[in-house]
Amino acid sequence: MFKFKDVREAEKAEAVVSIIINVALWVIRLIAGILLNSIALITDAWHGLSDALTSLGVLIFSKIASKPPDKEHPFGHGRAADLGSFLIGIMLFIIGFYFLYDGIQGLMTEREIVYSYLGLSLIVTVITIFIKIFNYLYAQKLGKDYNSNLCKTDALHHKLDALVTAVVVVGLSMYYFFNIPKMDSILTIFVSSLIIYEGGETVYGIANILMDKNFEDISEEIKSILKEFKDIEKISDIRVRSIGSYYYVELNISLKKDMKLSRAHEISDKVEDELKKRIPQILEVHIHEEPL
Template sequence: MEYGNRYDISKKVSFIGLFLNVILSVIKVIVGFLFKSKALVADGFHSISDVASTAIVLFSIKISQQPPDEEHPYGHGKAESIGTKLLGIILIMTGFALAKSTVNNIISARIDIPGQQVLWVAIISIVVKELLYQYTVRIGKKIESKALIADAHHHRSDAISSIAALIGAAGARMGYPILDPIAGLIVAIFIIKVGFEILLDAIDELMDAVPSQGKMQRIKKQVSDLENVIKVGDIKLRAYGPRLFVDLAVVVPDDLTVVEGHQVSVKVQDEIKKVHPSVKEVLVHIDPESVSEDK
């Protein structure tokens, strides 16, 4: 998929998410404060962090779609990983702030009974955020955007936190007022957990962790079946946003000429790119069989 088209699709999805999150966050925070639900207030601030994360995703994808230049010969795909990392940090900070506030309320015994309006707002939020998750994750997978997929999981975490807010408010209205702040604490812990998962995934990509063991094995099998390829030696994969870069060693017969060895290299590159469209560049090292055996 062309990068310009990819950015346009991401921009459309992100603006839809921004619009809905702004409305939901304002409604949840206002209703939570007016009708005394700590859980819904926590959920509202979670939605506010959604607004920030969507903006980061949009900006990082815009940067990542820029072509390679002299200072960035591999392109700008890492911008998505950086954006995803910032998203995880925002979630963690939001979760800890909400947890601290909720714990203080429980300790000081400032516990109120939420109004019935809290229940309806939580239900609406659950439905809207789950639909937004389904839409965003589908598009994210289609255009192979880790940042957009991470943002989709942020939407899902918001839906789950709304479920906790609903249970807490309903329990409080049924005679168990402690359930509302406890639900707020559960929401905060869940936000922290999701934030750490997103952060660790982004760190893995920034450190060039293997993006897919399964894909690496498929590439190795595919290349091994080519003519004049005795075996595939060392193989490495690294991700730059949606693009993959492959570095592998191919063992060939000793009697091949330099030209024939070059033809094998070109064939390996073409076959990998044909079967795996996300692969941007393939670096092939040609090793004669006798030299390979000596290593």
């Protein structure tokens, strides 16, 4: 459940697990809502089904990204994963603002408390929250382990859903047991602000990837690995970009000018192999040799 061949397989697993969970939660909440005659649960059920949409996006964009290079796309299709993450990030940003608006509106208007949440339907809602938290942790782990932005942005969505649902339960309980009103609105404002902040951060990070921002930490790592090669006199212009979770590296090495071409080529091959071995996320290395 946690080990996959590559990042694309991990993304596929995350998407499939999320879709199954969201469809199952839709069925459970819809049936419970109808049986318990709870409008709130039925509304939640339909919102929950729409949550499967971003996971469907993960599935589609990851599938496109997994295609091998072809004539039209000699660099492969990995950018589809970055583009998909960017779009899902923007969507989360918008959903965050929607919840923020909802919270502010709830604070300003007299709203009828949805009592149908209490009792048996509360149990269904609490179970939903725990399943959503599992969904979040799973997506987050795969995102971290496989450096997948698609998994990370989907994880953020699961987190938002879990928190928003939890906030309603906490807010209503506080009103019911301690007669503290409007806590659900106040907490919704807090949670949506958090997601807007995290969503903004995520979108900014992915925008940087799409802009081919250099990866300084990887550059430094490459530099220290290259220092082990005694034949290399100088290393310069290390450039690292990320395409669909993989690194593409370009760099210059200076070699003695009377060195034989076959020897220079041998060194370049060794450098390439060593870099790929030590930093497995590196997919391609282009080396330019300078005579010194």
